Amino acid sequence: MALRAQTGPYFGEFGGRFVPESLVAALDELSEAYALAKLDPAFGDELADLGRTYTGRPSIITEVPRFAEHAGGARVILKREDLNHTGSHKINNVLGQALLTKRIGKQRVIAETGAGQHGVATATAAALFGLDCTIYMGEVDTERQALNVARMRLLGAEVVAVKTGSRTLKDAINDAMRDWVTNVETTNYIFGTVAGPHPFPEMVRDFQKIIGEEAREQVLDLTGALPTAVAACVGGGSNAIGIFHAFLDDADVALYGFEAGGEGVETPRHAATISKGRPGVLHGARSYLLQDEDGQTIESHSISAGLDYPGVGPEHSWLAALGRATYRAVTDDAAMQALRLLTRTEGIIPAIESAHALAGAIELGTELGRDATILVNLSGRGDKDMDTAARYFGLYDGGER
Amino acid sequence: MRNVGSVIAGRNEEAAGALIGYLPVGFPTLDESVEAAVALVENGVDVLELGLPYSDPVMDGTVIQAATQQALANGFRLAHGFEAVRRVTERVDAPVLLMTYWNPVVQYGVDRFADDLAAAGGAGLITPDLIPDEAADWIAASERTGLDRVFLAAPTSTDARLRKTIDASRGFVYAVSTMGITGARSDVDRAARTLVGRLREAGSPASCVGVGISTAAQVAEVLEYAEGAIVGSALVKALADGGVDAVGALAAELARGTVRQ
Ligand SMILES: Cc1ncc(COP(=O)(O)O)c(C=O)c1O
Numbered sequence: 001m002a003l004r005a006q007t008g009p010y011f012g013e014f015g016g017r018f019v020p021e022s023l024v025a026a027l028d029e030l031s032e033a034y035a036l037a038k039l040d041p042a043f044g045d046e047l048a049d050l051g052r053t054y055t056g057r058p059s060i061i062t063e064v065p066r067f068a069e070h071a072g073g074a075r076v077i078l079k080r081e082d083l084n085h086t087g088s089h090k091i092n093n094v095l096g097q098a099l100l101t102k103r104i105g106k107q108r109v110i111a112e113t114g115a116g117q118h119g120v121a122t123a124t125a126a127a128l129f130g131l132d133c134t135i136y137m138g139e140v141d142t143e144r145q146a147l148n149v150a151r152m153r154l155l156g157a158e159v160v161a162v163k164t165g166s167r168t169l170k171d172a173i174n175d176a177m178r179d180w181v182t183n184v185e186t187t188n189y190i191f192g193t194v195a196g197p198h199p200f201p202e203m204v205r206d207f208q209k210i211i212g213e214e215a216r217e218q219v220l221d222l223t224g225a226l227p228t229a230v231a232a233c234v235g236g237g238s239n240a241i242g243i244f245h246a247f248l249d250d251a252d253v254a255l256y257g258f259e260a261g262g263e264g265v266e267t268p269r270h271a272a273t274i275s276k277g278r279p280g281v282l283h284g285a286r287s288y289l290l291q292d293e294d295g296q297t298i299e300s301h302s303i304s305a306g307l308d309y310p311g312v313g314p315e316h317s318w319l320a321a322l323g324r325a326t327y328r329a330v331t332d333d334a335a336m337q338a339l340r341l342l343t344r345t346e347g348i349i350p351a352i353e354s355a356h357a358l359a360g361a362i363e364l365g366t367e368l369g370r371d372a373t374i375l376v377n378l379s380g381r382g383d384k385d386m387d388t389a390a391r392y393f394g395l396y397d398g399g400e401r
Numbered sequence: 402m403r404n405v406g407s408v409i410a411g412r413n414e415e416a417a418g419a420l421i422g423y424l425p426v427g428f429p430t431l432d433e434s435v436e437a438a439v440a441l442v443e444n445g446v447d448v449l450e451l452g453l454p455y456s457d458p459v460m461d462g463t464v465i466q467a468a469t470q471q472a473l474a475n476g477f478r479l480a481h482g483f484e485a486v487r488r489v490t491e492r493v494d495a496p497v498l499l500m501t502y503w504n505p506v507v508q509y510g511v512d513r514f515a516d517d518l519a520a521a522g523g524a525g526l527i528t529p530d531l532i533p534d535e536a537a538d539w540i541a542a543s544e545r546t547g548l549d550r551v552f553l554a555a556p557t558s559t560d561a562r563l564r565k566t567i568d569a570s571r572g573f574v575y576a577v578s579t580m581g582i583t584g585a586r587s588d589v590d591r592a593a594r595t596l597v598g599r600l601r602e603a604g605s606p607a608s609c610v611g612v613g614i615s616t617a618a619q620v621a622e623v624l625e626y627a628e629g630a631i632v633g634s635a636l637v638k639a640l641a642d643g644g645v646d647a648v649g650a651l652a653a654e655l656a657r658g659t660v661r662q
Pocket of ligand 1: 117193239353
């Protein structure tokens with residue numbers, strides 16, 4: 001079977017629905033609504049129309065030769081999801097799920113967010129469709145992404161700072177699930193990545209795969225050939241699966257996911273789930289997971305809030321197990337250096353998440369050499385990260401570092 | 402090892418039904434959690450439900466989350482769960498179920514977990530984030546070891562799913578009302594009453610209900626329609642505020658609700 005044809009609930013031994021019974025009806029309802037929507041051309045048309053007139057699709061590709069000089073002279077091409085309305089790929093998925101919410105007839109949406117990009121996108125869709133919206137965000141993340149908190153509030157969403165556990169994305173997901181269990185009859189959960197219980201991994205992937213479908217054609221048009229390698233950062237894995245999917249059955253195209261290596265994968269402070277974890281169950285799916293011997297989730301660490309997650313989507317675990325995609329880790333510092341390099345050489349300030357993919361591309365270019373073409377998913381822009389970058393590089397007057 | 406189903410059936414013959422008490426292992430310390438569990442039984446609790454603290458407890462409310470987080474911070478390890486079961490069952494007769502999220506069992510090894518729980522004298526597992534659809538390994542291991550399996554039923558479960566849950570369960574079915582509801586208790590109670598009625602119609606021999614119960618009157622009210630009343634947060638709060646004596650006193654008070662009217 002073509003790899004592209006794989007659907008949930010299972011991707012090999014990964015995936016499933018490890019959830020409280022209280023959520024099964026809602027997941028069934030969502031699965032059914034999604035199955036019907038897929039068959040209904042009007043749904044696809046409406047989503048494509050929103051993509052065109054609201055998000056700004058298709059996003060362009062940009063070749064970055066001055067940056068590529070630092071990547072072994074390989075051709076480097078960026079897929080510009082940073083130019084989407086709201087500043088990242090997250091909007092692709094949110095519009096799809098918001099349309100489904102309307103179809104199901106629910107009036108309230110909830111979401112978890114790490115960097116705040118998924119929360120901003122969800123709050124945006126809620127404003128657009130007139131839905132009530134509550135966003136769960138770890139307290140640590142509300143501090144490091146204060147600008148996005150203000151954006152969500154301005155958009156009319158309630159932002160709940162989650163104070164349990166590690167106070168980051170995984171705990172925000174726990175609280176969003178608790179909200180959903182409690183309010184399931186009125187509320188739809190717009191999940192932000194390709195993790196979680198079925199149907200989320202498949203559905204979110206389907207809403208994100210447009211990235212790779214567009215990019216595959218665009219790169220063919222530009223270069224006359226498929227890329228040698230495709231690179232993306234991996235938090236939960238939605239932008240990565242979004243750009244990988246169109247290439248899954250192109251066996252000559254190498255796929256690389258770059259996880260957050262934090263302070264180094266030899267230290268305990270990283271979020272390199274596939275590189276350093278082992279299979280387990282978290283947030284409704286069986287997948288790779290950072291955990292201790294007893295199966296307690298280990299707190300992840302990354303300078304990038306959007307990658308600071310100890311789990312990963314099941315389809316990535318499957319692709320890793322099959323050897324179809326390769327997952328590596330990129331440290332905080334390598335990502336920050338790549339962020340500055342792209343900014344200085346090309347005038348494009350990427351999100352710190354996406355900078356992990358750029359650092360990965362530098363590594364790949366050096367290995368693959370001048371003949372290679374590397375397609376990089378630039379999943380988001382860096383506006384939200386200015387405070388982190390300013391502190392990191394000492395850009396404030398009287399600055400640190 | 403005493404079988405949960407027979408204890409619940411017995412209490413429905415001699416009294417209004419069974420009182421089931423929940424406490425997390427390792428809170429506030431391992432020793433005190435064992436003492437508190439023993440105190441529950443000595444004061445009239447019929448079945449114990451010992452919770453294994455877990456890093457991502459999506460089904461727990463704030464009181465229990467705070468307690469289990471403290472237990473983890475104090476160094477809770479899975480082995481303490483088996484130790485607590487052994488120490489409690491050595492001292493009192495009530496069957497002891499472990500309530501655990503699924504990943505710790507997967508990591509320990511489903512078969513090894515079942516063997517060690519049975520060896521410690523445990524009666525079975527309550528699995529809040531495992532539905533029968535995903536439970537093939539656990540069903541096989543519990544068949545082999547004779548352990549009880551308690552799955553959950555929700556007001557939103559279809560009739561077909563209720564039947565599946567009843568078929569998969571042994572001991573009782575755990576009827577949850579929507580968690581964390583802030584509305585009037587009478588509404589919560591109505592939802593639970595309806596669910597238990599549907600479970601009985603679908604063939605469930607025993608359904609037990611947990612709906613934020615904290616008084617003897619509420620125990621009595623639940624036992625009008627269910628085979629067992631499950632109390633969690635109120636006991637944990639009593640233990641946190643007043644220690645083993647307070648939790649024993651609350652258990653004695655709650656047990657008055659099991660007296661047949
Ligand atoms: C710009 C950007 N890229 C990547 C991610 C990571 O998510 P995923 O791995 O699902 O693409 C985030 C998450 O917040 C993000 O904001």
